[in-house]
Amino acid sequence: MSLALSLDFQYTTSIEKAWSALTDSNKLAKWITENDFKPVVGHRFQFRHQPNEYWDGLVDGEVLIVEAPNRLSYSWATGDERHTVTWTLQDLGDGKVNLHLDQTGFSNVHGLEGARYGWGNWFGGFEKALEL
C-alpha cells in the first residue's frame, strides 16, 4: 500500500531518555495512554484510550523490532485497521534527539469511519484540556 505517514520530531533530551519514553510503560502512559507495553519482540500489548460511543479506545499491538536505543517497531491495530509503527531515534548532538515516525499499512477499509470520528472526539477533549 502506498499510503504512509512520516513525521519527525526533535527534542532536547538524551537518546537514552527518548528511548525510555518510547518503551517504558509508565512513561508511555504519560504521553500516549494507559498500556501494558514491554520492549520485548513478540510481546502483545494494548494501548487503552478512553472509550466513547464510536470507538472502544483499544489499540492492539505486537512488538516487532527492538534495537535499543535506535529503532523500535510494533504493529498497531484498531478495528479492521492494522498498521506498522516504526520509531527511528537519532542523536543530533548538542543534547538534541530526532524522533522519526513511520506509520504504514493504511488500508481502504470502510468501517474505519467510526474510529476516525471516535478519535476526533477524543482529540477535541484533549485540546480543551490544553486550553485550561
Next chain:
Amino acid sequence: MNENNQLRDVYDAIADPTRRELIHLLSESEEIPLHELTAQFPMGRTAVSKHLTILKEVGLVHDRKVGRETRFRLDASPLREVQDWVGFYSKYWSTNMLRLNQLFEEEEE
C-alpha cells in the same frame, strides 16, 4: 483486504502507479484526449482506458465525447478523503508528541 473490496474507493484508485501518473498528467492540463494520454504509456489503449475507468468510478476523472474523441479531465476533490485520513493520524501523533515534550521538560527540572 476484506469482503468490501468490490467497492472501489479512492484508495484503490491511487494505489496503482499508472493511475497516479495519469492523475499527474491530467493535473497539468485542462483536458486531455484519450490518444494523447495513451501515447504516454508503454501499454495499449485498452489498458490505459481500464485505468481511466477506475479513476472515473471514484470521481477523480470526468470524460466527455467531442466528435469521435473522448477527452478527460481531473477532479482532485476525492483526494481530500486521503488527505483527511492521513492527516488524522498526523494529528494524533502531533498531539501526543506535544505531551512527550512536556514529559522531557519535567525530567529536566
